[in-house]
Amino acid sequence: MSVRGDVRIEDRVIFAMGGGGFTMEPNNPLLDDFVLSLTSAKEPRLLFLPTASGDTTAQINAFQARFAGRTYIAEHLSLFRLRAAKRPLEEIVLDQDIIYAGGGSMRNLLAIWQAHGLDRLLVQAWQHGTVLTGLSAGAMCWFQGGVTRSSGPPEPMPGLGLLDGSLTVHADGEPERLPVWLAAVRAGTLPGGWALEDGVGLLFAGRRLQRVVSSRPGAGAQRVDQVAGELVRHRLQPELLGEGPRGALGGTDDAVEELRRVHRMRRGIAGGRD
Amino acid sequence: MERDSSLLDDYVLSLTDSPRPRVCFLPTASGDADHYVVRFYRRFSPGCEASHVSLFRRDQGTGGVEDDLATHLLAQDLIYVGGGNVVSMLGAWRAHGLDDILRKAWRKGVVLCGPSAGSLCWFEEALSAFHGAPRSVAGLGLLPYSNCVHYDAEPERRTEYHRFVGDGMRAGFAAEDGVALHFRRTRLQRVVSSRHDGRAYRVEPTDGGVVETPLKVSHLGADPLPAVTSKCEEPAPEPSSASRRPHRRGARRPAGAQVSERRPVTPEPLPA
Numbered sequence: 001m002s003v004r005g006d007v008r009i010e011d012r013v014i015f016a017m018g019g020g021g022f023t024m025e026p027n028n029p030l031l032d033d034f035v036l037s038l039t040s041a042k043e044p045r046l047l048f049l050p051t052a053s054g055d056t057t058a059q060i061n062a063f064q065a066r067f068a069g070r071t072y073i074a075e076h077l078s079l080f081r082l083r084a085a086k087r088p089l090e091e092i093v094l095d096q097d098i099i100y101a102g103g104g105s106m107r108n109l110l111a112i113w114q115a116h117g118l119d120r121l122l123v124q125a126w127q128h129g130t131v132l133t134g135l136s137a138g139a140m141c142w143f144q145g146g147v148t149r150s151s152g153p154p155e156p157m158p159g160l161g162l163l164d165g166s167l168t169v170h171a172d173g174e175p176e177r178l179p180v181w182l183a184a185v186r187a188g189t190l191p192g193g194w195a196l197e198d199g200v201g202l203l204f205a206g207r208r209l210q211r212v213v214s215s216r217p218g219a220g221a222q223r224v225d226q227v228a229g230e231l232v233r234h235r236l237q238p239e240l241l242g243e244g245p246r247g248a249l250g251g252t253d254d255a256v257e258e259l260r261r262v263h264r265m266r267r268g269i270a271g272g273r274d
Numbered sequence: 275m276e277r278d279s280s281l282l283d284d285y286v287l288s289l290t291d292s293p294r295p296r297v298c299f300l301p302t303a304s305g306d307a308d309h310y311v312v313r314f315y316r317r318f319s320p321g322c323e324a325s326h327v328s329l330f331r332r333d334q335g336t337g338g339v340e341d342d343l344a345t346h347l348l349a350q351d352l353i354y355v356g357g358g359n360v361v362s363m364l365g366a367w368r369a370h371g372l373d374d375i376l377r378k379a380w381r382k383g384v385v386l387c388g389p390s391a392g393s394l395c396w397f398e399e400a401l402s403a404f405h406g407a408p409r410s411v412a413g414l415g416l417l418p419y420s421n422c423v424h425y426d427a428e429p430e431r432r433t434e435y436h437r438f439v440g441d442g443m444r445a446g447f448a449a450e451d452g453v454a455l456h457f458r459r460t461r462l463q464r465v466v467s468s469r470h471d472g473r474a475y476r477v478e479p480t481d482g483g484v485v486e487t488p489l490k491v492s493h494l495g496a497d498p499l500p501a502v503t504s505k506c507e508e509p510a511p512e513p514s515s516a517s518r519r520p521h522r523r524g525a526r527r528p529a530g531a532q533v534s535e536r537r538p539v540t541p542e543p544l545p546a
Contacts, residue, residue, distance in 0.1 A: 053305075054305030054307070056305070079359060079361075080303070080304060080305035080358055081305075082359055104330060105329065105330050111366050111368060111369030112361075113365075114365060115362060116361055116362070116365070150329075150369075150370075
């Protein structure tokens with residue numbers, strides 16, 4: 001087990017996804033590729049925490065399908081089948097370059113992490129410079145609060161608080177969440193924060209939002225704050241990762257289209273194809 | 275829910291005094307594993323009003339019971355807690371208020387039972403050896419004892435349990451796989467087993483050591499059951515453990531099970 005010290009606050013990285021990645025986008029690797037790009041490790045060690053789903057085999061298989069062979073180690077830690085874990089939890093958690101938390105029940109996720117002392121270990125890992133990422137419950141958990149549907153109807157609940165503000169996810173896919181979050185922010189039950197549609201991720205350097213990225217054309221995000229009892233909403237325009245399908249974000253740039261026409265023409269002239 | 279025997283399930287159902295008992299399954303300790311839920315329904319739905327509560331699938335409408343958990347659980351004749359990780363289970367229960375609901379159910383007279391994690395959870399202290407070094411886990415504390423399960427499955431269980439009890443863990447009960455401890459209120463009523471050679475023990479600290487006393491075990495397939503005395507006395511210990519068979523080995527067996535019931539006969543202060 002490597003003993004690592006704390007890194008500067010700006011070198012602590014969290015990437016929070018509103019929905020997406022291998023469990024939700026089996027045919028779209030853009031967000032997961034982006035996750036891998038966040039570590040400078042040449043042989044990254046990647047740990048998946050499927051806790052929020054109850055450690056479903058489906059999530060674990062999807063994780064392996066996406067990451068196996070792409071990292072030095074891609075392993076998962078099941079807190080329901082711990083017998084399979086050969087090392088102490090501390091050693092497993094503190095010896096990673098990236099820790100990826102899956103979606104599911106935010107309430108169960110935090111309660112089970114806490115029961116095993118994993119919450120404290122994850123804070124330590126973040127302080128040591130391990131990239132923390134996740135989607136849905138696995139994204140909201142890093143903030144001061146989020147909106148969970150763990151008991152059925154959506155309700156606000158506190159998170160680990162590594163990041164300031166609150167987060168709500170699936171703003172497009174599960175529309176009943178957003179109004180509950182907005183009401184909680186307006187009432188002051190939750191601090192202001194971000195609402196993310198599926199496919200959108202927020203990259204934080206320390207506690208500062210650095211980038212807003214997306215795997216899907218047209219997916220959006222907003223920042224919402226309560227000012228004097230009123231909600232102030234700002235739309236955020238995510239950067240589309242990869243090339244994206246044509247027509248993304250209201251159409252490809254004219255200059256790019258022009259360049260592509262030139263390329264096609266040249267190939268046609270040179271090889272007689274296309 | 276032993277794969278090869280329904281004796282323990284039949285026994286616990288017999289405690290409900292109902293021709294068609296309402297039985298609710300809590301598969302929390304397994305992460306609400308689908309195959310476990312299916313196994314439960316296969317075993318219990320023919321003769322019971324069977325239901326389950328999943329704490330992981332409630333947002334998807336596949337959580338079994340969707341309405342008020344407390345109302346549903348308090349209306350059961352039997353609550354069956356599945357095996358798995360006791361620490362994860364207790365954490366999730368507390369987050370959903372299930373710990374309080376189960377205490378209420380017990381006071382109301384609902385029979386509580388379960389194997390492995392589903393046994394450990396009812397006790398004040400439990401020896402969990404699910405991962406890494408064994409450790410003491412605080413259960414719901416309905417039964418003011420400690421508990422150790424799978425006593426025969428792994429040789430180090432016995433050594434560790436003795437060590438913990440010697441070091442201050444409260445006195446308690448150890449059960450081998452296939453053996454169930456039946457408590458009424460907080461008194462041990464009977465020890466029953468689905469296997470002819472199933473064993474259970476009372477483990478207590480003594481001056482400078484630990485004493486392990488074998489308990490009389492009724493084999494459900496053969497022995498007539500001893501009468502349950504109204505005074506709730508503990509079963510007489512067997513005189514000697516000298517004839518104890520060697521540890522059985524082989525395929526993993528279903529866990530030692532535990533049955534706890536409390537009838538609202540005479541009000542009695544509960545353990546804290």
